[in-house]
Every structure is written in structure tokens, then in C-alpha cells.
Amino acid sequence: MEEAAESPEEQTRATPRQQDVQSGPEFGSNAQDMGMGALLEQYEESQHTQLRRGELVEGTVVLVDRDEILVDIGGKMEAVIATSEIQNDRGEPSLNRGDHVSAVVIVPENAEGRPVISISRARAEIGWRDLQTKKDNEEIVEGEVVDHNKGGLIVSVDGVRGFVPL
Known part of the structure; x- marks a missing residue:
């Protein structure tokens, strides 16, 4: 048919x-x-979404070289991390291609049009949020004494530095 x-x-x-x-x-x-x-x-x-200074972002490392590290943070954007921020003892970047990272936006757009992000600031931000949660739950925390001055001790708890008066 x-x-x-x-x-x-x-x-x-x-x-x-x-x-x-x-x-x-x-x-x-x-x-x-x-x-x-x-x-x-x-x-x-x-x-395209506009990033804000201080915003926490996550992404995947796509390029590691001597001067910078590029991280795919979605939305067809690659952010920049200075290699000096995450060098190991030998001065080499401690990240590899494919690593997943959390970072804080330092500069929403540099001269090249890319956001600049910081992993160390993200660690401090995440640590601060964890400490706030522990405080709200009235949990006891332990810290490491990292320095002192005439007024008290400087401690580090979850990557956050704090002061304990004496």
C-alpha cells in the first residue's frame, strides 16, 4: 500500500x-x-552569570602551568588561581588537572575577562561556617596554639585563626 x-x-x-x-x-x-x-x-x-566578590564557587582544574591555574567553574567560565597560592615545598603547584576545588571569588573579572579565585580564602570561609555551626550546637572545639602576644594566645581552629585572651 x-x-x-x-x-x-x-x-x-x-x-x-x-x-x-x-x-x-x-x-x-x-x-x-x-x-x-x-x-x-x-x-x-x-x-552567563555575574560572579560577586566573596562568592564561594566550585570547579575542576583544567590547566596547570608555571604562572597560573585555570579552573572550569561552569557557565563557560574559567577562573584563574595564582600558582604562588598553592605551591608545595619545592615551589611546584600542588593541584593537578582534573582536581575538584572550592574557592572564593577575589576579583569578579580581571583584565583578561576571567574571574580570579582563591582556595586559601575558601578554606577559611568553610572553616568559619563550620565553627559557626559548632557554636550554634554548643560543641567544644580544639585548636592549635600558633603564636602568642602579651595579651594572650593566637590559635588555629579548622583553618581559622583566633585570639584567646589570658
Whole structure:
């Protein structure tokens, strides 16, 4: 049995899915008049999120070299960590490609358009949040004395430095 051929009207009608692609809500009704490059640029801008100084982000290390480390933090963004921040005893970066990191945004956008992030500040931020939770739960914490002065002791608890008066 042969199927009947579609009429010219049926051939030119767009399916609902084709209509969505051509004029979806994120592109507006003039999407048919825009070129592919312009559509892609508009889409990427709609997906871009603005980072704020002090914001905690997570990502995956994608590049490690002498001067900087690049971390994919999602949203088609790669953030920069200075290698001097995370060097081992031999002066080599202590991160490897593929490592997962948590970091705090120091500069939302540098001269190259990339965010600058800090792992050490993230450790302190996470430690501070943990200490606040322990305080709220009235838990006892232990710290290490790292220094002293005439007024008391400087201690480190969960990566957070504090003062204990004497």
C-alpha cells in the first residue's frame, strides 16, 4: 500500500518544535532574522552569570602551568588561581588537572575577562561556617596554639585563626 503524498500546505508548515527553535522565549520573535552567530552570542549572554566578590564557587582544574591555574567553574567560565597560592615545598603547584576545588571569588573579572579565585580564602570561609555551626550546637572545639602576644594566645581552629585572651 502506498502512502498518500503530503499536500504542499503540509510540507511548508513548521512543526511545533521547529517553531520553538526559531522563536523561543529566550531569543524573541525576530530570531528568524538573526544569523547563527548572533543567536549563539545571545544565548551565551543569557547563560552567563555575574560572579560577586566573596562568592564561594566550585570547579575542576583544567590547566596547570608555571604562572597560573585555570579552573572550569561552569557557565563557560574559567577562573584563574595564582600558582604562588598553592605551591608545595619545592615551589611546584600542588593541584593537578582534573582536581575538584572550592574557592572564593577575589576579583569578579580581571583584565583578561576571567574571574580570579582563591582556595586559601575558601578554606577559611568553610572553616568559619563550620565553627559557626559548632557554636550554634554548643560543641567544644580544639585548636592549635600558633603564636602568642602579651595579651594572650593566637590559635588555629579548622583553618581559622583566633585570639584567646589570658
